[in-house]
Amino acid sequence: NAGVTQTPKFRVLKTGQSMTLLCAQDMNHEYMYWYRQDPGMGLRLIHYSVGEGTTAKGEVPDGYNVSRLKKQNFLLGLESAAPSQTSVYFCASSTGNTIYFGEGSWLTVV
Amino acid sequence: AQSVSQHNHHVILSEAASLELGCNYSYGGTVNLFWYVQYPGQHLQLLLKYFSGDPLVKGIKGFEAEFIKSKFSFNLRKPSVQWSDTAEYFCAVIKGNNNDMRFGAGTRLTVKP
Numbered sequence: 001n002a003g004v005t006q007t008p009k010f011r012v013l014k015t016g017q018s019m020t021l022l023c024a025q026d027m028n029h030e031y032m033y034w035y036r037q038d039p040g041m042g043l044r045l046i047h048y049s050v051g052e053g054t055t056a057k058g059e060v061p062d063g064y065n066v067s068r069l070k071k072q073n074f075l076l077g078l079e080s081a082a083p084s085q086t087s088v089y090f091c092a093s094s095t096g097n098t099i100y101f102g103e104g105s106w107l108t109v110v
Numbered sequence: 111a112q113s114v115s116q117h118n119h120h121v122i123l124s125e126a127a128s129l130e131l132g133c134n135y136s137y138g139g140t141v142n143l144f145w146y147v148q149y150p151g152q153h154l155q156l157l158l159k160y161f162s163g164d165p166l167v168k169g170i171k172g173f174e175a176e177f178i179k180s181k182f183s184f185n186l187r188k189p190s191v192q193w194s195d196t197a198e199y200f201c202a203v204i205k206g207n208n209n210d211m212r213f214g215a216g217t218r219l220t221v222k223p
Contacts, residue, residue: 031209040119042200042215043154050209058210090153092211097142097161099202099211101153 003027004102006091012108013081021076021105023091031094032074033058034066036087037104043090049074081109113137114203116214123191124222131186131217133175133201142204143184144211145175149197157199160184171195193223 004025013019023032030051035043035058045058049068063085065077074093078085086109091102117132135141142161146154158169165177175186184201201214 033211035213040215042114042116043202043213045210045212048210056210059212094209094211096209097204098156098159099144101155103153 004091004093004100006089006102006105008105009103010106012110013078014110015081015083017081018077018079019081019107020078021089021091021107023074023076023093023102024072025074025091025093025100026072027093027095027100028071029093029095029100030071031096032068033092033094033099034064034074034076035090035092036060036085037090038087046076046089081107083109085109113212114201114214116199116201116217118217119215120218120220122220122222125193126190127221129186129188129191129195129219131199131201131219133184133186133214134182135184135201135203136182137203137205139205143175143177144202144204145169145173145184145186146200146202146213147197148200148216154200157186191219191221193221195219196221 033048034046047066049055052071067075089105092099115134144159145157160167168174198216200216
């Protein structure tokens with residue numbers, strides 16, 4: 001049972017490049033989330049999904065897009081990366097009352 | 111405005127000292143409350159959670175938290191900290207049935223041996 005798996009774990013991008021972070025969960029959870037963690041800011045919710053085919057904006061959605069085509073996967077896309085998007089990204093999934101986190105993806109935009 | 115407030119940014123204690131980390135939230139109505147711990151270089155792990163019932167919640171590793179509805183608070187406590195408790199601690203809140211979990215900015219705890 002892998003839980004919540006994020007790929008890639010590390011990535012360096014040039015400003016303007018695009019990329020997709022993949023989150024996969026094998027617990028059949030309905031809810032999935034993408035957070036970014038920055039020093040002194042805690043975790044801030046980017047987007048979330050309450051079920052396959054649905055997504056919703058969180059606190060800091062600008063510059064990101066998401067898709068939930070399959071229940072087990074939640075993709076986070078950066079269409080045109082900016083240095084301000086340098087961060088650690090955490091995916092999570094939930095039964096509705098307890099959230100399980102992935103191990104994080106370190107993204108640096110230069 | 112921050113929806114979940116953790117007042118202490120960095121707390122430094124000696125081993126065996128008692129710990130209390132503050133958490134306040136600004137939502138009315140029903141909330142579900144959580145404390146997570148993040149050890150250096152690792153992902154977040156659940157320490158404890160409160161949904162209903164006894165407002166004093168016991169979690170793993172000797173941690174507990176008390177929900178005080180009138181104060182909109184959910185403070186984390188441990189009677190005697192250990193060096194291995196050095197980590198960052200996050201309070202989190204889910205508003206009602208929203209499924210939108212918001213986190214505080216975190217409190218870094220350093221325990222000196």
